[in-house]
Amino acid sequence: MKSLHTLLWLVLLFVITFTLILPPLCIRLPFSKFYYLYSNKDDISKKAELLNAERYKKSLAYFSSLHSKSSKQFYLDMKKSGHLDLVVAIITVKRKDGTLGYLTQSVAKMDRLLKEDRNFERKFMFICNVDQNLYGHEEARKLEKFIPVQYRFKNSTGVHHNSPHKVLYHLQKNFDTYQKETIDYMFCLEMAHSMNPDYVLLMEDDTLPLPMALDVVNTKLRWLTLFKSEPMKNFAFIKLYYPPKWQGFANEMRRILEVIAIGMVGGGCFLIFAIRKKILTQYLYFVFGAIYFIIFALLLDRQNVLELRRIASQLYSLNISPGCCTPAMFYPKWVIPNLLNYLADDNNKHHTDIAIYNFLTNKNLTAYQIEPNLFAHIGMYTSIHQNSRKDPQEFIFSMY
Structure with missing residues (x-):
């Protein structure tokens, strides 16, 4: 019964994060997977x-x-x-x-x-x-x-x-x-x-x-x-x-290893909440945490994680x-x-x-x-190709 309760809690966290929290965040972040879904290049x-x-x-x-x-x-x-x-x-x-x-x-x-x-x-x-x-x-x-x-x-x-x-x-x-x-x-x-x-x-x-x-x-x-x-x-x-x-995530060994490392960090973070629980529950928390962090990072993409x-x-x-x-x-x-x-x-x-x-x-x-x-x-228009416009999302940034 406790395992079922734990699973339901984790699923609820997953659904809330990736349907209610992440999309509104990502639509404001260039290079995220949602950015061009809500904005066109001319805008x-x-x-x-x-x-x-x-x-x-x-x-x-x-x-x-x-x-x-x-x-x-x-x-x-x-x-x-x-x-x-x-x-x-x-x-x-x-x-x-x-x-x-x-x-x-x-x-x-x-x-x-x-x-x-x-x-x-x-x-x-x-x-x-x-x-x-x-x-x-x-x-x-x-x-x-x-x-x-x-x-x-x-x-x-x-x-x-x-x-x-x-x-x-x-x-x-x-x-x-x-x-x-x-x-x-x-x-x-x-x-x-x-x-x-x-x-x-x-x-x-x-x-x-x-x-x-x-x-x-x-x-x-x-x-x-x-x-x-x-x-x-x-x-x-x-x-x-x-x-x-x-600079985004790609099918390269170094960046694949980065994704795996993010998953390990995520699994470790979630494992803290199950440290006194049964081995099966700890395993569930670790796997869920790894998947949760990996999906989160992939949707943000590497530029924003950096x-x-x-x-x-x-x-x-x-x-x-x-x-x-x-x-x-x-x-x-x-x-x-x-x-x-x-x-x-x-x-x-x-x-x-x-x-x-x-x-x-x-x-x-x-x-x-x-x-x-x-x-x-800041050179969206280059000095070499005068009428050529680069990908505009590269030029939406804060100077901190």
Whole structure:
């Protein structure tokens, strides 16, 4: 009789959770299994555009609150003070729709983060303008009052006079879009490296740092230095963003094991309530708890489960880096010269992210990816395919 009562209680919990509690929760969560059942892509796109406009408005207000001369002087003084711990370069090109304000948002968020950060004592940031029209990128020109700007196509490229790639940087013709993208990336990376910092953070102009970004990076750097293994200590880079649409549960061994682990945790949690009961009852609680947690996680999907790791910087995971994507990359200085030489030879063959991944495999190097993402991507409309819209659910997020 008690076993029947227990079974009825568990079934009731199951029904209430997955019919009354979870669906209303999931319809508000991008990437959940219910999200597109109650919203269509056009409505989500409009919401993403409204969120973008709101962030842009806040970013303009942020710069209005700054004293332009002292804001820029903050970085110039850091550069003069001696050895730099970190250089942040924001690579940018003019977009067809200049009202999106991607660059303004990225610079505002990173500027605030760097000025409040205590992990990297001496840091420098600059906007890396790679637009072929020297004065056509109005958004970058407006920000030059507040932040140092470097130009790829300006005659006086300063430190690049002695660069082995300077001829490549000045070429403007006979390159397709992706080839130019790689050369732009090289230019900004070398410009940052020429300041001789310990680390370079190279980010694209449609990428926003989340508030804990530098805290988490610093935590992971300290963790890596604890290991004597050369691949772990001498990593090639840390990827700080990976597309959320590819972070869900999938038919891959690692992620299948994650689902099983979630089931074990769930079974253990439910087993607490049956610790003084009969073995059969304990078994029932454990199996039900495992199934309950697994179904819950699968309906939320992995992207939302990962959000629980944001509770503390120590909970973020460090995984082997996948091949795709370069919106936010954190490089130690030792790897940059070799990477630049490789990209110079490879720029006619592959997209930038694939070329960087090939560099890893050819040189037998190790690189990492942090989960959950430390940066958010706001570029629903890309600078390469002007009329192409990405999956809008990727751009419905909170800045915490």
